[in-house]
Amino acid sequence: MRTTTDLCVLLVPVVASLSGRKSHMKVISPQAYTALREALPLIAWYKPDFETYLRAAFRSHPALLVGLNFQAATKRELASQVMTRLMSDAPGYQDVTVELMLDIASMERFPYVEKIKDQADREKWLEKAEIAVAELRRHTNGFKQIRQQHEKRDAARAEHAKLIVRIKQFSDDIAQVRAEFMNLHAMTNPQELEVKSRCVV
Structure with a gap:
């Protein structure tokens, strides 16, 4: 008969396999990188807003923005530089690239573009943003499904970890x-046995 400790030991490799399993993320195609580069500078009109978005998007990888001249370079130039850096280490930056793609692809409104005062210009650039994001969205469906699978895997890993803790406590x-x-x-002393029994109860 297996003890609770045995069960705990048996579950450890399960959790380890869940946490250590390499993600088989699909490769980002050149077309997807191009669509991202085209959409990125169109989601904001003013460069301060564009910089704010990029710094928030890459807060876990701030080195990607080191050396970028947000004052002198245009948004398109900045977007191209960012794409070059992401593609220079595609496997290492794949997760953050996919997150950026999915975030932009999910946009239904463009509040940064809506800041344009002239109505004609505002409508023109909103249309450009919508077209570019729609094109990017065509390349993100597979990545969205994979991310959902990873989220389910992470949730299962967390539940297994909690189960191990409970089993260990029970053991x-x-x-x-x-x-x-x-x-x-x-014990051989009846009186000592009676006192000890009361303590245990």
Whole structure:
């Protein structure tokens, strides 16, 4: 018969396999990179807003923005530089690239573009943004499904980890009760046994 400790030991490799399993993310195609480069500078009109978005998007990889001249370069130039850096280490930056693609592809409104005061210009650039994001969206469906699979895997890993903790706690409790029982069994003084039994109860 397996003990609770045995069960705990058996579950450890399961959790390890869930946490250590390499993600088989599909490769980002050149067309997807191009669509991202085209859409990125169109989601904001003013460069301060564009810079704010980029710094938030790459907060986990701030080195990607080091050396970029947000004052002198145009948004398109900045977007091209960012894409060049992302593609220079495609496997290493794949997760952050996919997150950026999915975030932009999910946009239904463009509040940064809506800041344009002239109505004609505003409508023109909103249309450009909508077209560019729609094109990017065509390349993100597969990545969206993979991300959902990863989220489910992470949730399952967390549940397994919690289960191990509960089993370990139960095993410790059983061991403590067993130790107390063995102590009682070893006693020969009836009065001492009675007092100890009351303490245990």
